[in-house]
Amino acid sequence: MSIYKNRGAILATMHNKEKVISPLLKEHLGINVKVTQGLNTDVFGTFTREIKRPNTQVITARLKAQKALEMYDEKIAIASEGSFTPHPLIPYIYANREIMIFLDKENDLEIIGEVFSLETNFNHQTISNLEEAEEFGKKVGFPEHGLVISFDNIYTGKTEFIKGITSQENLINSVEIALKNTNGKFNIETDMRAMYNPTRMKNIALTTQDLINKINSLCPQCNSPGFIIAQRISGLPCELCHQPTSSIKAVIFKCQKCSFTQQKLFPNNQEFADPSLCEYCNP
Numbered sequence: 337m338s339i340y341k342n343r344g345a346i347l348a349t350m351h352n353k354e355k356v357i358s359p360l361l362k363e364h365l366g367i368n369v370k371v372t373q374g375l376n377t378d379v380f381g382t383f384t385r386e387i388k389r390p391n392t393q394v395i396t397a398r399l400k401a402q403k404a405l406e407m408y409d410e411k412i413a414i415a416s417e418g419s420f421t422p423h424p425l426i427p428y429i430y431a432n433r434e435i436m437i438f439l440d441k442e443n444d445l446e447i448i449g450e451v452f453s454l455e456t457n458f459n460h461q462t463i464s465n466l467e468e469a470e471e472f473g474k475k476v477g478f479p480e481h482g483l484v485i486s487f488d489n490i491y492t493g494k495t496e497f498i499k500g501i502t503s504q505e506n507l508i509n510s511v512e513i514a515l516k517n518t519n520g521k522f523n524i525e526t527d528m529r530a531m532y533n534p535t536r537m538k539n540i541a542l543t544t545q546d547l548i549n550k551i552n553s554l555c556p557q558c559n560s561p562g563f564i565i566a567q568r569i570s571g572l573p574c575e576l577c578h579q580p581t582s583s584i585k586a587v588i589f590k591c592q593k594c595s596f597t598q599q600k601l602f603p604n605n606q607e608f609a610d611p612s613l614c615e616y617c618n619p
Contacts, residue, residue: 338552339561341366345412348372348404352531353416356541357436364548367412372404383420383528384484384497393417394448397437411442416540420458420528432456432536434543438551440561445592447562449547453539457481460525466511472524479503482532487514487522500532555591556598566590566597575608579616583609 345367347354358369380396381389389396400415416436423429436449457476463469473483483501488494496517498510514522530537555563565587572583587603590596611617 338365338367340412340551342368343412344368344370344410345414346370346372346404346408346410348375348377348400348413348415349530350375350377351529353537353540356537357414357416357544360541360544360548361414364545365551369414370408372407375400375403375407377415380417384486384499384525386495386497389417393419393433393435394437397435397448398439398446401437401439405439405441411440413439413441416543418528418530418536418540420456423454426454429454430456430458432458432539434536434539436540436543436547438547443560443593445560445562447547447550447564447592449543449545449550451539451543451546453542455535455539457526457533457535458528460523462521463524464520464522465515466508469507469511469524473507476526477535478507480534482527482529483507483510484525484527485510485514485522486525487518489517490519491517499527499529501527502532553589555594555596557596558591558594560591560593563589563591563596563598565603569599572602572606572609574611574614574617576611576617577614578608579614581609581614583613 347369349371354371361367361369377400380400381387397415397417401413404413418434420430420432423431432453434451438447459476461472479502485498487496489496501507501510528536530540550564551561553563554561567588568584569586570582571580571585574581586599586601589598
């Protein structure tokens with residue numbers, strides 16, 4: 337039985353993330369989630385870049401959760417933060433990294449769930465007419481997935497944003513506004529806020545499940561939640577020449593509370609690495 341059964345937690349969001357987070361936490365941990373009211377999480381950064389994120393994803397999520405704890409008389413707070421960047425190894429492909437932080441003030445625990453996914457419709461383009469806007473929309477799953485139009489207003493000199501475009505009528509009106517206030521070029525992009533992006537919402541659900549798995553991983557010595565991997569050790573031997581490779585040979589789990597550690601060999605259920613990954617057999 338989870339130590340969090342029938343406990344309350346406050347979720348820092350204003351983008352409907354509770355739709356996927358709350359049911360999972362209730363089902364698997366017994367946590368009753370309520371959502372912050374009056375907390376403008378946009379002050380911690382926006383995808384449309386008007387407000388820059390104050391720090392890394394983890395630190396930003398932590399700041400959200402800490403703010404929620406200040407606002408409410410709860411001992412547990414949860415917050416998530418997403419980012420969208422070019423994949424480090426695959427050209428022209430974007431990836432979505434979602435992290436979710438779980439702050440347990442009573443037990444002095446911080447547990448982080450994480451997902452790195454290629455499942456994303458993140459995209460942007462410079463366009464000049466409605467036809468191009470509609471073509472972009474087809475590529476990214478509009479109208480189920482929302483759009484954002486932005487432009488530099490030639491009359492005010494300010495960058496303006498029209499967010500949450502989720503219907504053809506909205507799109508037509510937004511394009512007209514952009515064309516009236518520019519020299520004919522403006523930007524269109526996917527709205528990556530969770531409530532306007534079902535694909536991202538799925539990744540948030542996966543992140544929640546990763547968080548649940550880590551909370552349910554208990555320390556063998558003190559039984560505290562969050563007995564998770566703290567270090568990865570490379571050196572898995574090559575199947576052909578038995579020289580060490582860069583593949584993972586072992587992982588070390590560590591408890592936040594009592595600092596107990598435990599090593600697990602061959603975490604990927606492989607005792608040897610493929611020769612194609614060996615710098616000796618395949619330099």
